[in-house]
Amino acid sequence: MQAQATVRLPDGAHPTNYLNKETTIRSWLLTTDHKRIALLYLFTIIFFFIIAAVAAALMRAELLTPKGDLVLSETYNKLFTIHGVLMVWFFLVPSIPTVLGNFLIPMMIGARDLAFPKLNLLSWYILATAGAIVLYSVTAGGVDVGWTFYTPLSTKFSNEHVMVMAFGIFLSGFSSILTGLNFIISIHRMRAPGLTWMRLPLFVWSLYATSLIMVLATPVLATAMLLIVVERLWGVGIFDPSLGGDPVLFQHLFWFYSHPAVYIMILPGFGVVSEIITCFSRKRIFGYRFIAFASMAIAILGFMVWGHHMFVSSQSLYTGMVFSFLSFLIAIPSGIKVFNWTMTLYKGSISFETPMLYVLGFIGLFTVGGLTGLFVAALATDVHLTDTYFVVAHFHYIMVGGMVLAFMGGLHFWWPKMTGRLYPEPMGQLSALTTFIGFNLTFFPQFILGYLGMPRRYHAYPPEFQVWNVLSTAGATILAAGYLMPMIYLPWSLWWGKRAGNNPWSATGLEWQTPSPPPEHNFDQTPLVTEEPYGYPLAATTHNRHTEGRQREMEHA
Amino acid sequence: MMVAMELPFVPERASSMAAQTDYLFYALCALTLVMLAVVFLPMFFFLYRYRKGNDVDRTPNHFKTWKIELVWSVIPLAVVMGIFFWGAGLYVRLKTPPPDKDTLEINVVGKQWMWNLQHPEGKRELNELHVPLGRTVRLLMTSQDVIHDFYVPAFRTKQDVVPGRYTEQWFKATKTGSFHLFCSKLCGMGHSDMVGWVTVMTPSDYQRWQNEGGVQASLAARGERLFRSLGCSGCHGENGLVRAPSLAGLYGHPVPLDTGEIVTADDRYIHDSILLPQRQIVASYAPVMPSYEGQISEEEVFQLVQYIKSLASEAPDEYLRQNLDVPGQTQKRISPTQNVPPGATPGPTEYAPPGSTPVPAPTPPFQPQPTAY
Numbered sequence: 001m002q003a004q005a006t007v008r009l010p011d012g013a014h015p016t017n018y019l020n021k022e023t024t025i026r027s028w029l030l031t032t033d034h035k036r037i038a039l040l041y042l043f044t045i046i047f048f049f050i051i052a053a054v055a056a057a058l059m060r061a062e063l064l065t066p067k068g069d070l071v072l073s074e075t076y077n078k079l080f081t082i083h084g085v086l087m088v089w090f091f092l093v094p095s096i097p098t099v100l101g102n103f104l105i106p107m108m109i110g111a112r113d114l115a116f117p118k119l120n121l122l123s124w125y126i127l128a129t130a131g132a133i134v135l136y137s138v139t140a141g142g143v144d145v146g147w148t149f150y151t152p153l154s155t156k157f158s159n160e161h162v163m164v165m166a167f168g169i170f171l172s173g174f175s176s177i178l179t180g181l182n183f184i185i186s187i188h189r190m191r192a193p194g195l196t197w198m199r200l201p202l203f204v205w206s207l208y209a210t211s212l213i214m215v216l217a218t219p220v221l222a223t224a225m226l227l228i229v230v231e232r233l234w235g236v237g238i239f240d241p242s243l244g245g246d247p248v249l250f251q252h253l254f255w256f257y258s259h260p261a262v263y264i265m266i267l268p269g270f271g272v273v274s275e276i277i278t279c280f281s282r283k284r285i286f287g288y289r290f291i292a293f294a295s296m297a298i299a300i301l302g303f304m305v306w307g308h309h310m311f312v313s314s315q316s317l318y319t320g321m322v323f324s325f326l327s328f329l330i331a332i333p334s335g336i337k338v339f340n341w342t343m344t345l346y347k348g349s350i351s352f353e354t355p356m357l358y359v360l361g362f363i364g365l366f367t368v369g370g371l372t373g374l375f376v377a378a379l380a381t382d383v384h385l386t387d388t389y390f391v392v393a394h395f396h397y398i399m400v401g402g403m404v405l406a407f408m409g410g411l412h413f414w415w416p417k418m419t420g421r422l423y424p425e426p427m428g429q430l431s432a433l434t435t436f437i438g439f440n441l442t443f444f445p446q447f448i449l450g451y452l453g454m455p456r457r458y459h460a461y462p463p464e465f466q467v468w469n470v471l472s473t474a475g476a477t478i479l480a481a482g483y484l485m486p487m488i489y490l491p492w493s494l495w496w497g498k499r500a501g502n503n504p505w506s507a508t509g510l511e512w513q514t515p516s517p518p519p520e521h522n523f524d525q526t527p528l529v530t531e532e533p534y535g536y537p538l539a540a541t542t543h544n545r546h547t548e549g550r551q552r553e554m555e556h557a
Numbered sequence: 558m559m560v561a562m563e564l565p566f567v568p569e570r571a572s573s574m575a576a577q578t579d580y581l582f583y584a585l586c587a588l589t590l591v592m593l594a595v596v597f598l599p600m601f602f603f604l605y606r607y608r609k610g611n612d613v614d615r616t617p618n619h620f621k622t623w624k625i626e627l628v629w630s631v632i633p634l635a636v637v638m639g640i641f642f643w644g645a646g647l648y649v650r651l652k653t654p655p656p657d658k659d660t661l662e663i664n665v666v667g668k669q670w671m672w673n674l675q676h677p678e679g680k681r682e683l684n685e686l687h688v689p690l691g692r693t694v695r696l697l698m699t700s701q702d703v704i705h706d707f708y709v710p711a712f713r714t715k716q717d718v719v720p721g722r723y724t725e726q727w728f729k730a731t732k733t734g735s736f737h738l739f740c741s742k743l744c745g746m747g748h749s750d751m752v753g754w755v756t757v758m759t760p761s762d763y764q765r766w767q768n769e770g771g772v773q774a775s776l777a778a779r780g781e782r783l784f785r786s787l788g789c790s791g792c793h794g795e796n797g798l799v800r801a802p803s804l805a806g807l808y809g810h811p812v813p814l815d816t817g818e819i820v821t822a823d824d825r826y827i828h829d830s831i832l833l834p835q836r837q838i839v840a841s842y843a844p845v846m847p848s849y850e851g852q853i854s855e856e857e858v859f860q861l862v863q864y865i866k867s868l869a870s871e872a873p874d875e876y877l878r879q880n881l882d883v884p885g886q887t888q889k890r891i892s893p894t895q896n897v898p899p900g901a902t903p904g905p906t907e908y909a910p911p912g913s914t915p916v917p918a919p920t921p922p923f924q925p926q927p928t929a930y
Contacts, residue, residue, distance in 0.1 A: 073749060144746065150703075150742070153743065241721020242832070247704060247719060247720060247721065287622050290622075314716070317648070317649065317652050321645050324641060324644060324648075328637040328638065328640065329634075331637050332630055336629065338596055339596070342599055345600060346603050347607055347618075349607060350609055360604075363596075363600070367592070367593065367596055368589075371588070371592055374585055378644030379644040379645050379651075380644045380648045381578060383713065383714060384715065386715065388741065451567075452568045453711075455708065455739045458739075458748065460749045462737060538615055538617075539617045540617060
């Protein structure tokens with residue numbers, strides 16, 4: 001290997017890049033390169049995703065028939081617990097931030113790495129250890145209290161593995177907090193010259209908002225999980241009414257984290273959508289500032305709505321009203337985003353590559369998920385719908401329809417950058433379509449089931465609910481096919497995919513100005529940023545603050 | 558074997574609130590469809606018209622972005638505020654039982670994994686609740702173990718059943734028949750077995766059902782029996798050996814505590830005084846009552862509460878006469894710890910409420926109370 005770092009190969013690849021510079025296992029496990037850590041995270045969360053998806057598949061199989069005849073009711077409870085815990089804390093929360101965020105934030109801000117590369121590696125080790133602890137609690141006997149860990153079920157009426165799992169979740173929180181800190185500091189301190197806040201890609205803005213929530217909300221989850229352990233081990237009366245505690249207090253603590261966590265799970269998706277939709281309409285984003293500030297508004301408002309999970313919990317009438325009111329307010333910034341994305345398409349030059357299909361699917365499913373949120377934010381309808389399949393459908397539209405589709409879209413969009421290879425485009429388009437159809441067939445029937453009154457977490461159910469459950473299970477098989485395809489053709493492309501070149505989508509953004517895969521140090525020279533993001537040829541309006549700003553700058557120059 | 562499956566879309570509607578909840582639900586469905594049209598008709602149009610390679614005008618327009626942003630912020634805000642008030646208004650009605658004289662009060666205890674239901678006249682049921690048509694039914698509910706949730710989809714009502722608290726819900730059935738009763742809060746292994754039926758009967762059928770199996774002791778009578786067998790009457794009775802507050806007329810009246818607080822003796826207060834007697838000590842009394850936690854079930858607590866309630870109607874002013882000074886007298890706050898040495902049998906109460914405020918009006922039973930700790 002000679003010193004030819006500056007020599008470009010014909011297809012744009014650096015002779016050495018972050019993937020082939022060193023290839024030993026040790027070089028991966030001790031790496032501090034944000035790009036390698038991103039890949040470590042990718043493998044880790046896909047691993048957890050597969051386990052959680054298998055649990056979901058078993059549940060859907062059980063629900064084919066009204067009787068609980070496939071697995072025991074206790075096993076069923078363990079299945080949805082492991083599904084929820086792994087999907088939420090070990091797939092959705094880390095998904096876009098730790099994989100795409102880790103890979104892209106330094107590149108998008110023109111930096112060599114994150115502010116604290118070793119901390120970044122540590123946070124991966126923490127997540128992997130926490131996941132191992134959770135899996136241990138499953139193999140050691142399993143936990144059947146649901147991912148919500150409501151007391152006193154989780155403190156007095158369940159086995160001791162609850163403590164192990166709670167400790168795993170407690171630990172995973174530190175991974176979130178460290179990642180959030182790392183992002184916040186990097187975005188504040190390491191932007192390239194000329195990259196002002198209003199020139200940041202919206203992906204960076206949304207991850208900045210996400211990181212704030214991670215840093216501020218996660219400690220409360222850690223507290224709640226720790227208090228469960230304290231009450232179980234030392235019998236301190238925190239949640240147990242017979243010791244003078246309050247079981248509902250746990251719900252407040254839990255949702256104080258877990259509602260903002262919903263925004264940890266969706267805000268990064270917004271960022272991905274903003275990047276992709278501009279690229280494939282060859283057009284500047286519409287309402288840059290509004291989208292950026294909507295992310296911040298959602299992050300802040302997200303802290304004030306936790307009580308809407310507790311309208312039937314015996315919380316007071318007026319508390320319920322305040323939380324309902326605040327929950328409706330969140331609809332506004334979410335709506336602003338959807339409208340701005342739609343307007344971005346206006347007068348664009350739109351093409352329908354795989355990432356764009358995933359993103360269009362995202363907008364559709366997120367909109368349905370958001371609008372059905374109004375049903376459960378409204379107090380009277382929530383009384384009927386909460387704890388039924390309506391809620392299950394609603395949050396899966398947000399988390400799967402939203403976040404998973406955004407993650408898949410982002411993974412396809414930046415795959416050429418990460419690996420230097422192109423996946424087979426028709427396969428990608430087929431997978432996006434299959435996922436969309438399968439998803440709707442799986443979860444739309446659940447809205448009807450919920451309205452009919454089928455409670456969630458039921459292992460057996462009255463026979464009149466069967467037809468919708470059968471449809472849902474049928475949809476789940478299609479959805480599974482949609483997930484399986486990328487798991488085959490993406491690895492395939494590593495060896496046999498076409499070489500991607502530096503910028504296969506002709507996208508703007510600093511990350512596309514590096515070779516694919518990027519060299520270990522990302523940029524040969526520190527880039528200088530002179531214009532707003534998304535400098536695509538088309539724009540919706542001439543009255544644009546950014547173009548005006550740019551004109552002023554040019555005049556100034 | 559596959560049997561012919563039903564294809565239901567709408568749950569049965571069997572309570573006075575069901576239709577109104579459904580109207581809000583349908584309004585939200587309509588709003589969803591409108592909003593989907595508002596977003597997706599233009600989107601599909603744009604996707605088609607501005608597809609790559611289609612030769613159409615793409616010159617930028619001249620308008621200020623913020624104006625259009627304002628439009629799509631303010632209009633949705635107005636719409637969702639409308640929905641908020643609609644939902645909140647209905648919620649108030651869902652949470653506030655109508656003040657009907659003939660309201661039927663039923664005590665519900667959830668336990669892993671069954672529903673225990675006690676009628677005031679003494680009928681007790683398991684996982685099945687019989688109620689009369691057209692009469693307001695109020696459920697006063699608590700749990701023996703974990704949090705459960707009493708959910709009857711046909712009535713569109715649902716309320717968590719929380720250990721250590723009394724929660725309540727009400728409904729007025731408008732249709733005879735049997736309707737699903739579900740526990741809708743995960744409560745452990747048998748969660749999906751914690752189901753039952755609510756059977757709505759015509760008033761005459763209900764009466765016939767009530768009289769089946771002969772006359773039963775009412776809940777209050779059962780409570781009285783317990784009151785004696787558990788030894789409560791030894792202290793709280795008329796010739797008690799230990800000085801303890803009299804319970805005659807207690808229910809629904811204010812009780813001064815040794816912390817200086819005044820609380821209302823509602824169901825929750827009596828419940829906690831039996832199971833957690835050290836939590837709230839009546840002013841000027843020694844904290845000597847033993848806890849009955851783990852010794853009696855929540856059903857039995859309900860029976861005791863019913864008994865103590867029945868004392869209130871027998872002697873409505875007794876409690877006030879015994880426990881509160883007439884306003885206007887010299888006020889003197891006596892610390893129970895100073896006044897009551899252990900083992901001593903102090904004289905009559907000398908307590909007066911701080912500030913000599915007039916005695917608050919007695920709270921009628923089963924008013925919805927904000928139950929925050």
